[in-house]
Amino acid sequence: MNITQRMIIPLLSDEDAGRDYYKWSFVFVYSLESIxxxxxLVREYxxxxxxxxxxRFNEKLTTSDKWNERKVLEYLNALVKFDLVIKDESGYSLxxxxxxxxxxxxxLTESDFNDLRSVFFSYFRFRECSSFFTNIGNLEWFNFELFSKKNFLNDSKPLYYFSDKHKATNCFLSDVNGNVLSYVLENEAAMRFWDVFVKWGVSLRVLERFNINNIINHGMPNEVSICYFINEPVNFNLCEFIINNFTSRHIWIPELIYKVALNYRFSVEKIKELIIRxxxxxKDLTFERTSEIFLIKGKNNIKRINSATYLFPKLNNSFISHLIIRK
Structure with a gap:
């Protein structure tokens, strides 16, 4: 892969957002449960x-980890910007x-998840990030009201992202082969908000994301991940897909998952279920196992350990590393 050009992603400015929606509109709240x-609490009081x-919140909190006013305000501000709560001289109300x-x-119950998905697909900054998957590079002419949840789920494409000289994500790619165009965020708040967007989407089982560094040779020194809106399998034949996309009889599972995800946007868990099934x-398929110790070697925290094992399905408490087509 060779990045030949960089294009700044046009976003709604704070002024435009303030006119049409809310100013200071990037929210940095990660906990769906706390929302x-x-x-x-506002409903009760x-x-x-x-x-x-x-x-009130700290009185009812069942842990010793009390919240200060600044943290509570961060979530109340998010609720206001999500149009779930209003604030006036009398205080906060629904x-x-x-x-x-x-x-x-x-x-969270399934009903809670459905309510939070409605927030995810309605708040304009979430919709702005969602449009990266359909209209990246052309957002200044993008009307957020024209695209629906159905458009994002059915008509979007996978997107690659990484951090280039920043702690937060700021670079996006629509492809990782040949000469490619890099789409770049310059707004520091937008870079940070991308992580909020992905965290919400993954938690709500709307988005899938995983690291591709060990799967393809993209030629980048950075950690590159793929992200996409999840699509549900319909009439998918895994064996037929393998025959059409692999020449080797010895198939590395993460590569198989990546190729299925790239073409069909199924969730990783669903692809692993299909593989196990x-x-x-x-009878024409067998498999090779690998050990958890081998997969997590050198990983020293839960997040890295989960990432290292994420693309390997489990069968009878063993991780599967390869699919083998019998002669």
Whole structure:
């Protein structure tokens, strides 16, 4: 891969966002559970101010890790910008009707996930990031109201991203083969918000993402990941896909998962399920195992360990490294 040109991604400015939506519109809230919990607290105690809500929150908190007003304010501001809560001189009150049967500090239910997905597909900054998968490089003419959830799920394409001389993600690619154009974020807040967008999307089972450094030789010194909107399998034949896309009878599982994801945008978990199903039902296939110790060698935290094993399906408590087509 050779990056021959860089193009700045045009985003809504703070001024335009303030006119059409909200100014200071990048929110940096990662916990979906806390969004739900603060919403429920405002519902239970309407028209209270920040100090009162913070006291209520910490009184009901079941852990010793108390929140300060700044952290509570960060989530309340997000709720306001999501149009779930309004703030006026009397305090905070609801502007929506979500999390109907939810309870404070309890795990998210499927109904909660559905409510949060509606936020994900409606908030304009999330929609702006979503449009990278359909219209990157042409966003200044992009009307966020024209694209629906269906467009993002059905008509989008995988996107590659990495960090170039920044801690946060700032570079995007639509391809990793040959001469390519790099799309670049210059807004520091937008770089940080991309991580929020991906975290929400993955948590809501809307987006999939994984690192491709060990799968293809992209020629970059950076850690490159692929991200895409998840599509559900329909009439997919794994054996037929292998025959059409591989010449070797000895197939490395991460490469297989990557190629299926690139072509069909299935979730990694769904692809692993398909592989296990094929292995256990098809006499023409066998497999090779690998050890967890080998996969996580040198990894010293949970995030890196999970990343190292993510693309390897498990069968009878063993990781599978290769699929083998019998002669």
């Amino acid at each position: 739900k919990d603060l919403y429920l 309407p028209n209270e101010n920040l100090k009162q809500i913070t006291i 502007a929506s009707n979500l999390f109907i049967n939810s309870k404070l500090f309890e795990p 094929e292995i256990t039902s098809n």
